[in-house]
Amino acid sequence: MHVLILGGTTEARALATALHPRVRVTSSLAGRVAEPRLPAGEVRVGGFGGVDGLVAWVREHHVDAVIDATHPFAENISFNAARAAATAHVPLLALRRPGWVRVDGDDWHEVASLEEAAGVVGDFGWGHLPGRSPRGRVFLTTGRMGLAAFAECPQWFLVRSVDAPQPPMPARTEVLLDRGPFTLEGESELLSRYGIDVLVTKDSGGAATAPKLRAAREAGVPVVIVRRPAVPEGVAVAGTVGEAVEWVGVVGVVGGF
Template sequence: MRLLLLGGTGEARALAAALHPEVELISSLAGRVPEPALPVGPVRIGGFGGIDGMRNWLRDERIDAVVDATHPFAATITAHAAQACAELGVPHLVLARPAWQPGDATVVASDIEAAQTVADNGYARVFLTTGRSGTAAFRGVDAWFLIRAVTEPEPATLPRHHRVLLSRGPYHYEGERALLTEHRIDALVTKNSGGAMTEPKLRAAADAGVAVIMVDRPPLPAGVHAVATVDEASDWVRARVRVR
């Protein structure tokens, strides 16, 4: 059995480790993060060239099943994989880590709506953790931003008043609480990525009385089969190995 594992997340690396070498798998990374943490086994890096490119690659590489364990906000690759697999009749699974419970957070649908919420509420010092691609929506907001990202955002996308903090998780409660205090943060903007690696900022914000604005994750394509844990995904793959 040949499995394509769409990865780039901790869950994808854990799944690759659980299946290797029992299953012949190829992990695929988008290539947007420098020096990514690599899973065990063969790895390809880069895009597929849209739905047509993915469909052709799956056919040419004789892929028997696909597990999509990409980031919950990687909506384009998730949609392309779902469509290509449906057209080819290739079994397809999405491993989607559970979303955070928003609690008292203000839930918005997009970065643009998050920026408008910051402006409407007059927040002055904002901890922005939506990644390098999420900064452009905040360019016109009259506030100071502590922007945390893995890679440097494009200068043209940055708000006027900011500091960029290049960092890669996991993060811990004490460090997150110290950041909020040191920079006098009054609002945290985050995507609802879920998972434990970056969740401590939510607990720190709640304890510090910092408002939270949470961008809701995009919905999964209609009809896809999704599981929430690495164990469930591993069982799904192994069931198909046994059938073959």
């Protein structure tokens, strides 16, 4: 049985480890990170060339099932995977870690897009604390690919990403290159050291980057959080690696493997 796993997320790597070597596993990475953490099994890097390219690859390599374990905000590849799986007549599962849940004390402001987030970062009463800039200081943790949405914002931005971002980006930006998992102590110290007024993040879920939310809650820092897009209609969804492994087992039995 040959399973194609799309994505280089923590869950994707854990799933590859759980399946390999009992099942032939190929993990497909987008190639956006210079030094990705490689999963078990076979690995390919780069795009497929759209839906038709993915269909051709699935057929050429005799893929029996596809698991979309991409980042919850990798909307394009998820919809391409849904269309390709339907065309190639192979089963598809979306592996999605649960989103974060608001708790008492959180000051969350949910928005639908990065553009909407950029439009509201100026709504939080900048300069309300001693020593803070009247234009505000924003901790932006939405990844390096979406900085263009904030390019016209006058605030000062601390941008954290694995690899260095490229323009366009806000004029007043400091880049912090780092990779999770992060700790509560480290996130709290960072908010204090940089005098952060507001945190902007996507609802990516997971434990690796969740400490920033608790740090913001304890420091009284508001959070602008971008809601995740929906999984394509009709695609089965698993919330854990264990559920995905069970799904592969069912597909294998049905397929006669």
